[in-house]
Amino acid sequence: MSDETCQRPGEFELIARYFAPLAGPGGLGLIDDAGLLRPGRGYEVVVTADALVAGVHFFPVDPPAAIGWKALAVNLSDLAAKGAKPEGFVLTIALPRDWTEAWLDAFAEGLGRLAKDAGCPLIGGDTVSTPGPLTLSITAFGVVPAGRMVRRTGAKPGDVVLVSGTIGDGALGLKVHGPDQPGWVAALDAQERGFLADRYLRPQPRHALAKVLQQHASAAMDVSDGLIGDLGKLLKASGVGAEIDLDTVPLSAPARAALMADPALAELAWTGGDDYEILCTAPDGEVFTLVGAAAEAGIPLTAIGRIVAGPGAVRYGGKGERPASGSSSYSHF
Structure with a gap:
């Protein structure tokens, strides 16, 4: 000893x-x-x-x-x-x-x-x-x-689907930071690698959005297990479906650089987890105020789709394709 x-x-x-x-x-x-x-x-x-x-x-x-x-x-x-x-x-x-x-x-x-x-x-x-x-x-x-907690269950057909910050940095950062770095990491410069690794190591919780969501969002949850997987959880809880344009999912400049080096990384960005961004929905009449208030708090919100009727049904638009079955979310088990 x-x-x-x-x-x-x-x-x-x-x-x-x-x-x-x-x-x-x-x-x-x-x-x-x-x-x-x-x-x-x-x-x-x-x-x-x-x-x-x-x-x-x-x-x-x-x-x-x-x-x-x-x-x-x-x-x-x-x-x-x-x-x-x-x-x-x-x-x-x-x-x-x-x-x-x-x-x-x-x-x-x-x-x-x-x-x-x-x-x-x-x-x-x-x-x-x-x-x-x-x-x-x-x-x-x-x-x-009292009575103002934002639940997963409040999304309604017609609501806009939004996400804070940028998506995919945490999952890409895990690959950059981990011991077995894939080949695409070499295509990134030191600043890009450092940014992604830090997003994995030190996620930025969006507590500055708490009051904004409380006042304007109809449903919300954080993106911890992957955007597409967590969207599925929110839709199931609310008993609705969604139409999502994957081309509008916000990506950081370092994440875009990684996708340029290996376009197949788009699936990892959508499903990998560790982003700790906020996924939320809001009625049309609240979106402008919600996005503006979030911007004043220093956190961008990006509209990526809309809630539709049909429990759990999701239609993905844009050039991207829905990830293969079984790969839509990080699993703890």
């Missing part, structure tokens, strides 16, 4: 040193058995949870600050899609036995940076040791005015 392992802090010192500085008032100094949230009168609490496992959701050698950032980002993305303002989160971290203070310090820095940016402080959790891989679980809490 190394000297560093022998001298590592115990659980309570570890919490005090690395996680108490991230806690908000509801964390009660992280010295109690639970945290405390006080939603305002007339508000409801929205709850979401995600688990990340080394070797499954990220590479064990990924920068620890990026792992901390992403662990919270995927939860904030869910809250944003529901129109919820972040209020706090709890963290459970199962550390492998070879963890180091340097790793934990960087992890806490990345986690804390996003928590501060989003106004979502730590309010509690648990820290344990495991003989298995590093495992993280975050449960995040947000608030919305």
Whole structure:
């Protein structure tokens, strides 16, 4: 056993040193058995949870600050899609036995940076040791005015389908960042490769859209498992179909460069996941205001189609073709 392992802090010192500085008032100094949230009168609490496992959701050698950032980002993305303002989160971290203070310090820095940016402080959790891989679980809490949470179930025929930001960067970034880089990566310059890798490592949750969606969207969810697969989930929940023009799906300049090097990557961009953008629908009369308000928040929204009658039926237009059956979404199992 190394000297560093022998001298590592115990659980309570570890919490005090690395996680108490991230806690908000509801964390009660992280010295109690639970945290405390006080939603305002007339508000409801929205709850979401995600688990990340080394070797499954990220590479064990990924920068620890990026792992901390992403662990919270995927939860904030869910809250944003529901129109919820972040209020706090709890963290459970199962550390492998070879963890180091340097790793934990960087992890806490990345986690804390996003928590501060989003106004979502730590309010509690648990820290344990495991003989298995590093495992993280975050449960995040947000608030919305009573009855105003944006569900998946509200899309109606005639509504416009929109998506935030750009699609495909996360899936392409995984290929760029991973150990077995495909040949098309060599066609990208360093800036393009860096952009795509960062989009995979540090997704940008669209919490700035929460209030805008709450006021104008009829349905919404985040794009975590691929645009086409997640669209199918929204349509199923709402009992409707859609007409989608794949040529209008927004792509970043680096993603376009990748597709120029290998046009077959279009399918990966539509289905690969890890974008953490917002997929939403809105009535015609709300679209102009919705897009304008999103632009003021610094996040572009792009119309890519329209909701139609016919549960689950999707017609894809444009030069692209629908991905082959079975490849429309990332699967966790």
